[in-house]
Amino acid sequence: MSSTVRVRFAPSPTGMFHVGGARSALYNWAVARQQGGRFVLRIEDTDAERNRPEWTEGIVRALAAIGIAADDPAFEGPYFQSANIDKHREAAARLFASGAAYYCDCTREQVQERTASEHLGYDGHCRDRGLEYAPGRALRFRTPDEGVTRVVDLIRGEPEFPNASMEDFVVARGDGTPVFLLANVVDDMDQRITHVIRGEEHLSNSPKQQLLWEALGAERAPVWAHLPVIVNEKRQKLSKRRDKVALEDYLAEGFLPEAMVNYLMLLGWGPGDDREIRPYAELERLFRIEDVGSAPAFFDVKKLTAFNAEYIRALGTEEFLAACRPWLTAPHATWAEDAFDEKAFAAVAPLAQTRLQLLGEITGYVDFLFRDEPDIDEASWAKAMKAGAADMLRAARERLAGAAWTADGLKTEIEQAGAGLGLKLGKAQAPVRVAVTGRTVGLPLFESLEVLGRERTLRRIDAALARLATEG
Incomplete structure (x- = not known):
């Protein structure tokens, strides 16, 4: 295994870029750059039915958006898993030749009939039958009968998995194609990966992959780090069927990439003080994969939005x-x-x-500045244009027609127009705001009027008065 730290990010090009994937990519990127290592992008594209080229392009664009740029010296790839299919097949053949794997012709129904259960898994029926390959026969790895497989995990310690509880798992399908577990290990070995940093949903695969590393002659397995699951406000794992999870969707709404990066870096890890808003360079310097927690990380959209507002104000x-x-x-x-x-x-x-x-x-x-007429929000109209609104608009128009066109001057004129009708400024400006901007909430009114100009302001007040007249 390489002495240089080599991490990998290995998404499948089957959809939009998940925020959980973005968090994993950032953690891998931080580790690689801290150690003067390499970040390997590997596209796991062996699912031909679901893969689409545009999703691969989307992955590269999404990574670039969060600062993981292909022209950075730490970046390597993208590599495509499909290009390694011959090596996957060769590894399967080596496992069979060495006795580490055997062929099995059992159907799921036969296994369930023998075990009288849908949950017990494979029972080792074909272990000693000496079957050769034939179409329809899967290749199974021969797991140890005794002992434990210990996984060294930088986040979770050294969990142990009893070997007797692991079934003889499939490494190649009945048509000869290697499964994810084997392909992953072969690619990691081929690309000299030293650290596998990924979501905790893959933790149960780690002992199986570690056994495969050993069976294929690796000096040692990689260092593992399984990141905490990301959950929604109901503490359910984020799901693309239920939650908004695509990084692209957040960016399209107007979340700044820098705010997204800052927030994602803190999903499961913290710098150890109360300061959360930090530039990425500082987060990268402080980050320690060993300090990532194992508890679920809450993806709090409100907090992310607050981060974003801070970043917008700092521009x-x-x-x-x-x-x-x-x-x-x-x-x-x-x-x-x-x-x-x-x-x-x-x-x-x-x-x-x-x-x-x-x-x-x-x-x-x-929008009110650039449209011929404001886009009237009907709820705002109903709220502001109550009894007396027409009187206020007429009084305002009269005073604005000859006013000094500055924000302070306009405020004084509206205030005095309202005072003549017994209205405080808040009540007096409400119908003017809706007539001119179309909404009850927006930018400061008087500064807005100053920019809009006298002619357009008066024309919109006239239009509002005409509508009020027709509404009776």
């Missing part, structure tokens, strides 16, 4: 403008492409930056 002006740009164009933008005004957006951007939790929210905050 420089130009960084914020650049980060928002995807949500200011089609298909997100609800205005004509030529209606976007860069200066108007830059004027309100600092106001929006302190309010955003997700970058995707920016569209709803600024």
